[in-house]
Amino acid sequence: TDVVGPATPGKPETGISQDQSSVLYHQIRQKPLNIAGGRGSYLITEDGLEILDATCGAAVSCLGHSDKRVQEAIMEQLQKIPYCYSMFFTNTAAESLSKILVDSTGGKMTRAFIVSSGTEAVEAALKMAVQYFMELPTPQPQRANFISRKQSYHGNTLGSLSVGHHVGRRALYEKVLAKNTGHVAPCYPYRGMQSGESVESYVARLAQELEDEFQRLGPDTVCAFVAETMAGATLGCVPPLPGYLKAMKEVCGRHGALFILDEVMSGMGRTGTLHAWEQEDVVPDLQTMAKGLGAGYAPIAGLLLNKHVVDTLTKGTGAFSHSQTYQGHPVSCAAAVRVQQIIQEDNLLPNVRAMGDYLGQLLHEKFDGHPHVGDVRGRGLFWALEFVQDKETKEPYPPAKKLAWTIHVTGLKPEYAISLMPGNGGADGINGDHICLAPPYNTTRSEIEMIVERTSRVIKEVLG
Ligand code: PLP
Secondary structure, eight states: OOOOOOOOOTTOOOOOTTTOSSSSOOOOOOOOOEEEEEEEEEETTOOOOOOEETTTHHHTTTTSOOOOOHHHHHHHHHHHOOOOOOTTTOOOHHHHHHHHHHHTTTSSSSEEEEEHHHHHHHHHHHHHHHHHHHSSSSOOOOOOOOEEEHHHHHHHSHHHHHSSSSSHHGGGGGGGGSSEEEEEEEOOHHHHOEEEEEEHHHHHHHHHHHHHHHHHOOOOGGEEEEEEESOOOOTTSBBOOHHHHHHHHHHHHHHHHHHEEEEETTTTTTTSSGGGGGGGTTTHHHHOHHHHHHHSOOOOEEEEEEHHHHHHHHHHSSSSSSOOOOOOOHHHHHHHHHHHHHHHTTTTHHHHHHHHHHHHHHHHHHHHTOOOOOEEEEEEEEEEEEEEEEETTTBBBOOGOOOOHHHHHTTTTTTTEEEEEEEGGGGGGGSEEEEEEEOOOEEEEEHHHHHHHHHHHHHHHHOO
């Protein structure tokens, strides 16, 4: 119940002007609210408005905003040692976190690698995959292509943006993006499944598309297939169909390519298990994670490596040929260790599953009949509503309408005071506008009811 930060109702403290703000306005094109404090599931503006954070930012703040136990762990680490360089040293916090992560896979993954952001984790995974093929007893330098899924987002540096396929986010940079990634359809039943098609045939069709893409690129030129275990922000909380990831991994295995799961958003508990792949009967060769790892208390992300990748890398040059100044940062690692301990101590994963089911039930009750909500989907505490002009034709709203952003901005009005995560893919016709909901893992039934009630009022104002 403690408010963090100097929220002073009614008194702007910073007087930030639009010209000077650290936030660039390419998306929101308006002055953002200045957040001065936080309590549990609420963000508090400098004017004292308490906003229900129904999305944990970008599915990050999974313990809420004011967990004293994490704050204390950070302070303790700051007093011990704030930083040491991972090229020369290690530190207890980084070692503890690595052990927690490796142990959490029950021995399926054997090494962790800690960086500072989801993008960096993806970049490291891509580079590790390349290095893996160079370190094999017979090196395979021809493996220089990747395959990922349409409309995917894997980060915003040139490498990760090249692998991803979010048309809008790539548009400005197309001419400098790498051309070595093929893209296949995502598993997206709402728009991808044909009428009358069974789950088995849809999955088989997607696997065949991946097989065809391997053949098109040259099967022995593909280094890795990269996919989100559960598609997050850009597709809008789409859980994989049963058997889908297994079928995709089989195609990779057939051609000796690595299978990389990007769990930057869906990992570390968001879908109801610590790793989203645990529900899919697959084990990745490389896995990324980020947002729920440190719950936003510090910037941190990570990679988990399968034993055969570790063995190959360590037999070769003996090290991953990649290092960053803030790798294994002691304060970030200490925060993440405490966050992960709390997820276990407070038994939060069962709560994610129970509250997630409740959220799904209420969303279906409220929106299944809405003329402009085409699809309600999700898993764990990660749900989305996809909007359509016409439910029969599934025609999305034109991108110029910026529907999802309008819903987000409307939600921030004091009469609703809710933060909703907007997403839109309308530009390339793969999906329509959607909003995602991603409450903290310790959320309650009454918060879930409040989220659905406020969301419904916001949608009524925007869409009727
Ligand atoms: N991969 C996925 C699946 C993501 O959702 C994101 C961010 O939303 C990223 C990578 C990039 O992470 P970051 O923004 O921490 O660099």
